[in-house]
Amino acid sequence: MERVESNTPKVVLYTFAASPYGLKVQAFLAYKRIPYETVYVSPFNMSETLPVGNTVPVLTIDGESKNDSQAIAHWLDERFPKRPLYPEDAPSCVSELDDWVHHCMIPANFRFARPSLSLALPVQLLNAWRLGSVMYRTVPNKTIGAWRFAWPLFLSWTPFVRREAENAPGRSLLDTARHVGSRINKELKEGPFMCGRSELSVADLSAYALITFGYEAGLTGGDGLLRKRRIQEWALRVKAKLDPSLPLVPDKIRVRSLGD
Numbered sequence: 001m002e003r004v005e006s007n008t009p010k011v012v013l014y015t016f017a018a019s020p021y022g023l024k025v026q027a028f029l030a031y032k033r034i035p036y037e038t039v040y041v042s043p044f045n046m047s048e049t050l051p052v053g054n055t056v057p058v059l060t061i062d063g064e065s066k067n068d069s070q071a072i073a074h075w076l077d078e079r080f081p082k083r084p085l086y087p088e089d090a091p092s093c094v095s096e097l098d099d100w101v102h103h104c105m106i107p108a109n110f111r112f113a114r115p116s117l118s119l120a121l122p123v124q125l126l127n128a129w130r131l132g133s134v135m136y137r138t139v140p141n142k143t144i145g146a147w148r149f150a151w152p153l154f155l156s157w158t159p160f161v162r163r164e165a166e167n168a169p170g171r172s173l174l175d176t177a178r179h180v181g182s183r184i185n186k187e188l189k190e191g192p193f194m195c196g197r198s199e200l201s202v203a204d205l206s207a208y209a210l211i212t213f214g215y216e217a218g219l220t221g222g223d224g225l226l227r228k229r230r231i232q233e234w235a236l237r238v239k240a241k242l243d244p245s246l247p248l249v250p251d252k253i254r255v256r257s258l259g260d
Contacts, residue, residue, distance in 0.1 A: 008034065008035065009061050009062040009079075010037075010060075010061070010062055011029070011034055011035065011036035011037070011059065011060070011061050012036060012037045012038075012039060012059070012060040013025060013026065013029070013036050013037070013038050013039070013057060013058075013059055013060075014039045014041050014049065014050050014051070014056055014057060014058040014059075014060070015038065015039075015040065015041065015056045015057040015058075016040065016041060016043065016056055016135065016138075016139075017040055017134050017135065017137075017138040017249075017250065017253060018131050018134050018135065018213065018217070019056050019057060020106045020109050020110075020209070020210050020213075021056065021057055021068075021069040021106070022056050022057035022069070023209035023210060023212075023213050023248055024069045024073075024101075024205065024206045024209045024210075025057045025059060025069050025072050025073075026209065026246070026248045027205040027206070027208060027209040027242070027248060028072070028073055028076055028085055028202070028205055029076070029246060030242040030243045030246040030247075030248065031083055031085070031200070031205055031241060031242055031243075032076060032080050032082065032083050032085075033083070033243040033246070034076075034080060034246075035245075035246070036246070038250075040138040040139050040140065041056055041139070042139045042140075043135075043154075050067075051065040052065040052066070052067060053067045055067060057069060057072065059072045059075070059076075061075075061079060069102070069206075070098065070102060073085045073086070073098075073202050074086065085201060085202040085205065086201065086202055087199065087201060090195070090197070090201050091195050091197075093187075093194075093195040093203075094194070094195050094197075094201045094202060094203045095202075095203075097187060097194055097195065097203035097206075097207075098202045098203050098206050100183065101203070101206040101207050101210070102206070103167070104168070104169050104179070104180070104183075105180055105206075105207060105210060106164065106210065107164045107165060107166075107167040107168040107169075108168045108169065108176045108177075108179070108180050109210055109214075110161050110164040110165040110168065111164075111165040111166075111168040111173065111176055112124070112127070112173065112176070112177075112221070113127060113128060113131060113155055113161075113165075114128075114155045114156060114161055114162065114165045115128055115152045115155060115156050116156075116165075116173075118172070118173060120173050123220050123221060124152075125152050126220050127219045127220055127221075128151050128152035128155050129149060129151060129152065130217065130218065130219055130220075131151055131155070131217075131219075132147065132148045132149060132150070132151025132152075132154075133148065133253075134217060134253045135147075135148070135151070136148045137252050137253055138250065138252065138253065177224065180225070181224070181225055181228065181231075184207060184225065184231055185228060185230055185231060187203075188230050188231065188234050189230075192234070192237055193234070193237070193238075194207070200237075200238055200241055204234075204238050205238070208235060208238045208239075209248055211225050211226065211231075211235060212235065212239075212248055212249070212258055213248060213249055215256065215258060216248070216249040216254050216255065216256055216257060216258060217249055217253055217254070217255060218254075218255030218256060226258075235258060236258065236259055239258055239259060
């Protein structure tokens with residue numbers, strides 16, 4: 001498989017294993033086939049670990065660092081023009097869809113993950129504990145172990161998670177799920193990839209990263225979107241374009257693999 005040249009700069013990604021923004025960047029790197037080192041950060045000492053800012057993801061290339069997944073996508077195209085995330089011939093809907101993922105689909109994921117008083121509470125608690133296990137297995141600083149089984153409380157209390165969950169579309173979890181599923185299904189009607197394109201773009205990778213993590217990490221309901229045939233076939237086409245040696249979900253937390 002084609003890889004970047006042997007003189008590729010040193011690339012380091014600082015992230016959480018379950019960060020939706022970090023997962024997007026991982027998908028970008030896998031598509032561009034750029035080898036990188038992953039540093040899993042503890043949410044309790046981010047400022048001490050991150051080379052810049054106080055939120056993940058942060059990408060460092062030969063000592064230069066940037067944060068924000070959308071800014072990183074443009075930066076990667078500047079540094080590594082092959083296999084562009086934003087092709088020159090891409091229609092405006094590519095950027096619009098990436099914005100939708102950023103402002104609607106990611107908040108939807110936070111709404112699904114954050115325990116709330118609803119009929120879905122048992123599933124949300126189960127998934128929150130699963131995410132706690134994911135953090136425990138990937139963060140080197142095991143002081144997070146004290147929070148492993150209290151992760152539902154962490155997700156409920158953290159202001160950022162609460163704010164993002166409140167920004168999700170729809171009044172209920174069911175409304176949110178319907179909105180996300182119908183939008184992705186609609187965007188795949190005209191072609192094998194988003195926006196009716198014959199090749200994938202940042203829009204495909206951003207959505208794929210979120211869907212894949214939920215499924216492969218074994219979250220209850222994580223296969224929901226993949227039950228739709230059109231979305232499942234699209235996801236497999238995206239996966240075929242990625243470097244298999246750069247998985248989004250590491251072996252230590254993967255429960256199942258897409259396509260198995």
